[in-house]
Amino acid sequence: xxxxxxxxxxxxxxxxxxxxxxxxxxxxxxxxxxxxxxxxxxxxxxxxxxxxxxxxxxxxxxxxxxxxxxxxxxxxxxxxxxx
Amino acid sequence: xxxxxxxxxxxxxxxxxxxxxxxxxxxxxxxxxxxxxxxxxxxxxxxxxxxxxxxxxxxxxxxxxxxxxxxxxxxxxxxxxxx
Amino acid sequence: xxxxxxxxxxxxxxxxxxxxxxxxxxxxxxxxxxxxxxxxxxxxxxxxxxxxxxxxxxxxxxxxxxxxxxxxxxxxxxxxxxxxxxxxxxxxxxxxxxxxxxxxxxxxxxxxxxxxxxxxxxxxxxxxxxxxxxxxxxx
Amino acid sequence: xxxxxxxxxxxxxxxxxxxxxxxxxxxxxxxxxxxxxxxxxxxxxxxxxxxxxxxxxxxxxxxxxxxxxxxxxxxxxxxxxxxxxxxxxxxxxxxxxxxxxxxxxxxxxxxxxxxxxxxxxxxxxxxxxxxxxxxxxxx
Numbered sequence: 146x147x148x149x150x151x152x153x154x155x156x157x158x159x160x161x162x163x164x165x166x167x168x169x170x171x172x173x174x175x176x177x178x179x180x181x182x183x184x185x186x187x188x189x190x191x192x193x194x195x196x197x198x199x200x201x202x203x204x205x206x207x208x209x210x211x212x213x214x215x216x217x218x219x220x221x222x223x224x225x226x227x228x
Numbered sequence: 229x230x231x232x233x234x235x236x237x238x239x240x241x242x243x244x245x246x247x248x249x250x251x252x253x254x255x256x257x258x259x260x261x262x263x264x265x266x267x268x269x270x271x272x273x274x275x276x277x278x279x280x281x282x283x284x285x286x287x288x289x290x291x292x293x294x295x296x297x298x299x300x301x302x303x304x305x306x307x308x309x310x311x
Numbered sequence: 312x313x314x315x316x317x318x319x320x321x322x323x324x325x326x327x328x329x330x331x332x333x334x335x336x337x338x339x340x341x342x343x344x345x346x347x348x349x350x351x352x353x354x355x356x357x358x359x360x361x362x363x364x365x366x367x368x369x370x371x372x373x374x375x376x377x378x379x380x381x382x383x384x385x386x387x388x389x390x391x392x393x394x395x396x397x398x399x400x401x402x403x404x405x406x407x408x409x410x411x412x413x414x415x416x417x418x419x420x421x422x423x424x425x426x427x428x429x430x431x432x433x434x435x436x437x438x439x440x441x442x443x444x445x446x447x448x449x450x
Numbered sequence: 451x452x453x454x455x456x457x458x459x460x461x462x463x464x465x466x467x468x469x470x471x472x473x474x475x476x477x478x479x480x481x482x483x484x485x486x487x488x489x490x491x492x493x494x495x496x497x498x499x500x501x502x503x504x505x506x507x508x509x510x511x512x513x514x515x516x517x518x519x520x521x522x523x524x525x526x527x528x529x530x531x532x533x534x535x536x537x538x539x540x541x542x543x544x545x546x547x548x549x550x551x552x553x554x555x556x557x558x559x560x561x562x563x564x565x566x567x568x569x570x571x572x573x574x575x576x577x578x579x580x581x582x583x584x585x586x587x588x589x
Contacts, residue, residue, distance in 0.1 A: 151503050152573035153584045203509040205569070220503055220571075224587040227500070227507075227531060227572025228484060228543055228563050234364050235434035236445045286370040288430070303364055303432075307448040310361070310368075310392060310433025311345060311404055311424050324467040331462070331483065335539040338487045343552065344470065344479040400474040413482065413563065421556060 146215045148176070150190070151222035154197065157190040167215055173199055174209040176219065191221075198222055229298045231259070233273070234305035237280065240273040250298055256282055257292040259302065274304075281305055312388060314372050316365060318395035321402040326389065334387050334409035341416040343424065345404040347397050354439045361394040361403065364432035368392075375426040383419050385410040390423065392433060451527060453511050455504060457534035460541040465528065473526045473548035480555040482563065484543040486536050493578045500533040500542065503571035507531075514565040522558050524549040529562065531572060 148163045155161050167176065177194065180187045191197065199206050200220045201213055213219060231246045238244050250259065260277070263270045274280065282289050283303045284296055296302060323344055331340050347359045372390060387409040393402060406423055410416040427433070428448070435446045462483055470479050486498045511529060526548040532541060545562055549555040566572070567587070574585045 149503065151571070152501050152575070155501075156584075200503075200506055200571075203506040220506065222503065222571065223573065223584065225567070225569065225571050226574045226585040226587060227570050228566030232364065234432070235362050235436070238362075239445075283364075283367055283432075286367040303367065305364065305432065306434065306445065308428070308430065308432050309435045309446040309448060310431055311427030323470070324463045327466060327481075328463040335485075336488045338485055340483040340485070342466075342481045342483075344481075345552065346474075346477055346479070348477045348550065349475045411487065413484065417556070417560060424552065 146176075146213065147218045148180075149218065149220040151220065153223050154190050154221050158186050167213070169214060170212055171214075172210050172212055173201070173206060173219065176213070177209065177221075196223060198224060229259075229296065230301045231263075232301065232303040234303065236306050237273050237304050241269050250296070252297060253295055254297075255293050255295055256284070256289060256302065259296070260292065260304075279306060281307060313390070314369060314376075315389075315391045316363060316368060317391070317393060319393075321391050321393050321405050323391075323402055323405045326391070326405065327407060330387070330389055330407050330409070337386050337409035337411060339410050339413040339416045340407065341410075341413065341420050342405065342407045343420050344402055347399045347401050347403060349399040351437055354437075356399050356437050357440055358438045359397045359399075359403075360436040360438065360443075361397060362434045362436070363392075363394040367432045371431045372426070375423065375430065379419060379422050383415050383422070385415050385419050388419065388423075392427070392431075394433065452529070453508060453515075454528075454530045455502060455507060456530070456532060458532075460530050460532050460544050462530075462541055462544045465530070465544065466546060469526070469528055469546050469548070476525050476548035476550060478549050478552040478555045479546065480549075480552065480559050481544065481546045482559050483541055486538045486540050486542060488538040490576055493576075495538050495576050496579055497577045498536045498538075498542075499575040499577065499582075500536060501573045501575070502531075502533040506571045510570045511565070514562065514569065518558060518561050522554045522561070524554050524558050527558065527562075531566070531570075533572065 150158050177191050181191050201217050233241050260274050264274050284300050385408050389407045391405040406420050408416045408419045437444050524547050528546045530544040545559050547555045547558045576583055
């Protein structure tokens with residue numbers, strides 16, 4: 146599964162994407178927990194989840210309990226500030 | 229006193245302005261009555277006063293009872309349709 | 312900060328270009344362009360005559376601006392309105408406003424348009440193929 | 451009916467000219483231009499970086515349009531948003547809408563702007579003389 150990071154989250158983590166393999170029926174929350182143990186940067190990037198938006202295949206998700214599969218493209222980013 | 233006509237009122241009357249002399253303390257209503265007796269065109273132009281706007285020196289008047297003097301510029305016209 | 316009423320065609324792109332570069336430090340530049348439509352209630356419009364009471368139009372526009380600028384903070388504006396005989400597709404009115412933030416710009420431009428609908432002394436007559444009609448306020 | 455996200459400068463006058471002449475039969479053409487401001491809370495802005503998640507930005511813009519066009523009847527639109535490294539005074543976003551009447555145009559353009567503030571995946575970072583800051587939603 147492809148995981149993308151943008152803006153401040155990308156900066157804190159220090160990279161723009163990861164590729165990981167998950168079991169079926171994993172929640173986004175599980176993925177976040179998995180990422181947070183990689184190193185301190187990930188931990189810092191994901192410490193305040195309520196300020197992080199997440200999309201699955203370009204759709205905003207309502208809850209981090211949303212389930213995803215290996216074919217999905219997930220992105221984590223701060224609230225948008227375009228326009 | 230200068231009296232100006234615009235748009236449909238100008239068309240019905242057949243001219244764009246008149247110059248008349250009035251006594252002090254005349255109301256706009258009195259002027260209209262005076263104009264209406266000139267001929268049938270004026271009578272027709274002023275028959276439906278509630279659809280006629282009037283300005284005195286470029287200010288809209290609230291009532292045809294407004295008093296005017298010989299130095300004033302009066303204009304009669306339909307509601308505006310610019311923009 | 313200009314008000315221009317003219318019979319010559321409104322060359323809006325040139326105007327916008329100069330306006331935007333002059334107001335280089337504004338965060339928001341909003342423009343409204345109103346044009347003669349090709350038809351009205353399915354009647355084909357051949358031309359449109361726009362009449363002006365120029366002295367009063369200028370006076371009322373300045374009055375409107377005076378009131379509005381007390382309430383809305385903007386950085387620059389340009390108000391252009393054409394009169395005379397126009398063809399379908401030609402520009403009638405062009406408004407541009409520069410402001411720090413977009414909110415004030417949208418309020419300003421929509422309020423100015425309301426003044427043109429209600430107070431500022433222009434009148435439109437549509438000329439069809441075999442008749443013509445002065446527009447009513449609601450058009 | 452175009453959506454353009456690009457790193458090249460937005461040449462809005464040329465675009466507006468072509469758009470207006472293409473939509474010659476529209477009564478109303480409204481444009482919004484958003485630019486990089488010279489400062490924010492008195493801090494001088496040296497440059498602004500705009501980041502995009504392009505696939506999602508395009509997808510969300512189309513989604514927004516699909517919803518909006520069900521409710522608002524317009525004739526044509528153009529949506530341009532720049533990304534990359536910009537200087538103060540440079541154009542960030544340019545929206546144009548052609549409609550028969552102005553009301554629909556104002557609704558359309560303000561709604562699209564709201565989508566850009568809330569849903570469409572662009573992020574701005576302001577670079578000051580000795581620091582830089584990702585903007586928060588409310589800015």
